[in-house]
Amino acid sequence: MTTFGRGLRTLVLATVLTIIVALALVFFYAPLDADQGFIQKIFYLHVPLAIVSLCGFVFGGLLAIGHLRTRNRAWDMRSYVAIHMALIFGVGGLITGSIWAKASWGHWWDWSDPTLTSFLIVLLLFATYQPLRFSIEDPERQARYASVFAVVAAAFVPLNFIAVRLAQQFVHPRILTLGGGNLPGSMRLTFLVSLLGMALLYATLWKYEMTAKNARIQVRRLRRSLLGDDSVRPLGRSAAPS
């Protein structure tokens, strides 16, 4: 008998604490933006959401490599949960980005921002992950094909960003670059704490869903061995690994 939720409580506590600190920093410490005022504070929600989501997609691809190499279905489940969570974060990032664009540029959508555009394309690609899974009935093949898709789609993420970035003649000032960007120190600290909080939230939710799925599988297995095959309802066709 394995316990799946090990470490989950610590992770939850760390996440709650970090997010509270991040919110406190966002509202009481970080200075108001000179141009955009209060609405700029959505930046501390939107950018971490988007970054964590993209990392989650790539993470899902890396886990899928594990499945293809080892043939262990546990890796497929990890990859599925990673992409599933990243999709939810991605939709959140897109909506907050749209609100920010409306507030600061006056449009809900701005094609001239390469990051927003390439993010949409990546999201469109990964949105086909679930329909693809759902459309394959054999669970073993479903896992294999989904892994192949996840690997290719993860490799697509950086290439897509290069292509879209170059496609824009007019590029908005980069707020955050790898070299540190031009963010003032107090804003950068707030941003980094928010990013950490969002990453921890992702990790917590990922672990939580994994725990729930593993526990459900184990309950089914126990019921079947104790009460016989008739005691568990047959699994319906599903996009989720089981």
Add this chain to the structure above:
Amino acid sequence: MSTVLAVLRKDLRLELRTFETLPAMALFSLSTFVIFHFGFNQAAIAGQLAAGVLTVTLLFAALLGAGRLFVAEREQGGFDAFLLAPVDRNALLVAKAVAMFIFLAVLEVIAVPAFGLLLLGPPLGPRLPGLIAVLALADLGLAVIGTFVSAIAIQTRARDLIAPIIGLPLLIPALIGTARAAGPLLAAHGSGSPPTKWIAILALYDVVFALIAYAVFDYLLED
């Protein structure tokens, strides 16, 4: 290599005898040009607009062709026969991608002159060498991704839906590269050579996805 040639020869012979895929792709392209003519309500287009129309038409025609790529294998048990044969499985990917590339090249021999005749404002002749270079690179990407997506979709229940919804987002970088490379070419006073930057991006895209598809194709076949 001989496996690639054998499968390729089989595919080309099948197409020559049935004339199923290519005429459909060509007719689709012509209809699309007519549709764009009425959609824009313009007799002649040039520049980036023309490049976009040409690229989008070829992209959709390619997806149409890709959907048919593995149908014979699935219906006639060709997959099982191929798996039973002691050959490298990637040979199937290479053969299908080459077949797809040939289909696209033949399609463009028909569709590009038709485009020049029906929609394009500036004369096609001087722009042809540059356009051929751009389209060759675009075809490479379309062939690789088309084959890959088709190989995934053929094993799913909703295969007519899965191939385009996966293929379209995956092909967006290639579409950007092709349209932007062809845009200056098709402009009214454009230069004869496509911009190097976009040629480089198209080439990068082709190489990266050809390698990735080659690496993962194995896993799509085993059963």
